[in-house]
Amino acid sequence: GESVGLHLPTLSVQEGDNSIINCAYSNSASDYFIWYKQESGKGPQFIIDIRSNMDKRQGQRVTVLLNKTVKHLSLQIAATQPGDSAVYFCAEREGGYSTLTFGKGTMLLVSP
């Protein structure tokens, strides 16, 4: 039969709520972080990024927070909409390298 993949952490919210998705990273040498959104059958889509010399960056309806002390990254989505339903991945990059390392992902489910 078909193999079963890893169960993703899931965050279920109501339309209009604010969502917070968390990510722990392990490489203290990482100096650049990105949040990606992946809808079913599509590739990862860039949402927002942040450099390690910042602790907060805002975009349209999204905010990324970086806490280097505890190696934690979060994505806040304001006024979540059904179209925000997707899997969200954080990714990190170590200075001097081009490789992005992805985290495990969180599934966001938004109900109307």
Add this chain to the structure above:
Amino acid sequence: EPEVTQTPSHQVTQMGQEVILRCVPISNHLYFYWYRQILGQKVEFLVSFYNNEISEKSEIFDDQFSVERPDGSNFTLKIRSTKLEDSAMYFCASSVSQGRRSPLHFGNGTRLTVT
């Protein structure tokens, strides 16, 4: 908005056969990548490519894999002798540079099924 395009969207092949996955990166980008995602799992790095040579590769990218930029627009991933465990989504990505604030832009992937 410019985007990374990948063909085919789905490729079915028999074990032991060679496959070539094709990508057209964004035109002014200089760095090219292949990632893969096994069903339900996270996205894994395979290889990065710059100035017509591999700049980094992962342990997954063994001798059965190769990449090529045969002309000014295409970027290909070849798997020489496919195995069942190569079944996955393969994503191509490109970026302007490798510096900070240079995010990777991904295509929609090729689903490879090895039977």
